[in-house]
Amino acid sequence: MISSYPLHHKTPRTPRRCSALTQEILTWHLVIEMFTLPQKDFSAPTTCLGPACMQDLGSSHGDDLEGECSRKLDQKLPELPGVGDSAMLSPDTSYLSSRGRMIKWFWDSAEEGYRTYHMDEYDENKNPSLSQSDMQRVEPSLLQYADWRGHLFLREEVAKFLSFYCKSPAPLRPENVVVLNGGASLFSALATVLCEAGEAFLIPTPYYGAITQHVCLYGNVRLACVYLDSEVTGLDTRPFQLTVEKLEMALREAHSEGVKVKGLILINPQNPLGDIYSPEELQEYLVFAKRHKLHVIVDEVYMLSVFEESAGYRSVLSLERLPDPQRTHVMWATSKDFGMSGLRFGTLYTENQDVATAVASLCRYHGLSGLVQYQMAQLLRDRDWINQVYLPENHARLKAAHTYVSEELRALGIPFLSRGAGFFIWVDLRKYLPKATFEEEMLLWRRFLDNKVLLSFGKAFECKEPGWFRFVFSDQAHRLCLGMQRVRQVLAGKSQVAEDPPPSQSQEPSDQCR
Incomplete structure (x- = not known):
């Protein structure tokens, strides 16, 4: 940029005579048991006896684990699927990489009871709020583990917010929303669950270079560049213009080098060009991706920073019909449009529930605190302001x-x-x-x-x-x-010899600046 420098938990004691493998098996049994609901009285609200509710267990409870260690080994153990298991290659998860399928499997199994608990949580008396101020309100539920996709109240607000500002033809659904701590995490998580290590995304250049770090360092996923140039070849062309022909050429080149391409990344409005893809162009790119069964990640982080009405910006979510909605994934964050990069809020919208679930499972590492989620919901619902x-x-x-x-x-x-x-x-x-x-x-x-x-x-x-x-x-x-x-x-070839004079603090450029 142009810039001048100026629940503490008591942990049970692990018995020394358990091997590492035995400890792993025992831990898995404890997870299964903690998240299994009693087989009776299903009409009653669910109470939690999982890890987050074990504060009151005495330290002597750990002494029982030594006997438990030997008893558990005599029982039939659940089979832990590996990355290559055929059970994980079902058509329901065909959109995911093997890593993504494994991530989703853990969500579907170990998290089932926890999700059921939150859907029907026992609450003898409503807990009073610790603070009643609007943006600083702290309720006990905000301090607990929540659905990793994000608190429902926030996902509902995100769905309404995107429906309005993206001008979607139908209301967007909260179940298709996942919230993470920023756009970098979104790129990293999507790369991990969609691609195997060494596979690639197509991306038009020039592009925001940090994406290379987001997808490569985390998921070991490559970027196959669609090189654009500044040459204008006709009245209907513009510098650095992306076309389907250039996408096809880059895809063929990647294949010739032995690189498997799994998706396409589009930034709209584009960074650094400031370019805006027309609805017709977006449709063409999406049809290209469908033809080759490619996922499309559309980063719309600057969608509310279009300051020229004549620019004619349209969100991909405004299109009447997506060619391949199960492979179209839309990102947005508050870092640019609201100048809140330090808050670390980003959201994914995808109709593919396998992708949503796998990404949500990674929110263990990329989630937002309940307090930030509450603040974000307050901001997004303040439509008048x-x-x-x-x-x-x-x-x-x-x-x-x-x-x-x-x-x-x-x-x-x-x-x-x-x-x-x-x-x-x-x-x-x-x-x-x-x-x-x-x-x-x-x-x-x-x-x-x-x-x-x-x-x-x-x-x-x-x-x-x-x-x-x-x-x-x-x-x-x-x-x-x-x-x-x-x-x-x-x-002009002149270096600074002395310090610059202090600039005017006026919000408008001085006459000297004009």
């Missing part, structure tokens, strides 16, 4: 900042791309490279950094043309003014 106050003001500020930086770039004679969405402008600085190499691109990036301007260079987005940079403009006017002053100095 979002529509009448927040979004109009946010769009106005984004548009003003975009206009200022665009005018500065035009005054410098620098080409750029931006379609009125997102926080960034894709800037063509190729004429400032002595040679068209990524080494020269890095040298230019380093000169910006040495002059206290942080930009993102094109290679980080897998752009195949050296010299493109991403300028982030979502900042206050006086900081943008200072940033653009430093950009001019670098491009």
Whole structure:
């Protein structure tokens, strides 16, 4: 970006004479028993005697495990399916990788009783709230394990929120919603449950480079790039335009290299291009994916940051009919549209219940605290404030900042791309490279950094043309003014000798900045 630096649980004692395998078997039996409902009086509310409800067990309870260890070995043990078991390859889970099937199996078995308990929870007297303030309310239920998909009250609000802002033709359903702690976790979880290690997703370039870390480091999944270029070949074309022909070419190339492709990642609005896919283009990409039985992950994290109405943004969830709804998975988060990246909230919407279940099972590692879930539900249901106050003001500020930086770039004679969405402008600085190499691109990036301007260079987005940079403009006017002053100095070949004068604190650029 253009930036100036300025229930404590008492754990039973494990008997020493149990081997590691015996301990594992015993642990599995305890899990099965803890989550099994009594075979009587099914009309009564469910009470929990599972791990979260064992605070009152005395330490002497652990002494009984030594005898239990030998007794359990005489009983028939449940078979733990392995990754390659045929039982896990049923048609119901054919959308998942072997890792995803195993993850889902644990959910379907060990979690069944826990889910049943939450559907009919025993509550002798309603527990009083610890705090009654709106966003800081703390109820005991928020401090307990919940459905790993997210508390139902939050998933209901997410479904309503997405139905409204994505303009879905029919109301979206809470059972298709999973909430996680951010978009990075969503990418990581989806890659893990959809792909085997070494398989790949197609992704058009340039793209937000951190996705490489999200899918590769966690799930060992590759990215097969669909390389786009800036060349305009006709009146109906635009720079870095994605077409089905380019998708087909990239898919063939991956297959020729022995790489199995399992899906396609689309970012809409696109980062770093600010590009917006039309409904017709989206339909074409989805039909391509269906033809090759590919999953499609659509990242719509900037969907509420479209500040030009003429841009004509449409969510994939607004389409009348998805070509392959069981392989179409939509992501959204509050990190960009609400500027709340530190809160770590992301949501997945998918009609594929196998995928939803497998991803939800990984929420053991990627879930949100109950307190954050409550706060998020409060935010998302405040539609009046979002529509009448927040979004109009946010769009106005984004548009003003975009206009200022665009005018500065035009005054410098620098080409750029931006379609009125997102926080960034894709800037063509190729004429400032002595040679068209990524080494020269890095040298230019380093000169910006040495002059206290942080930009993102094109290679980080897998752009195949050296010299493109991403300028982030979502900042206050006086900081943008200072940033653009430093950009001019670098491009003019001048390094800073003295500290910059303190900028005006005005929210509007000064006359000097204009």
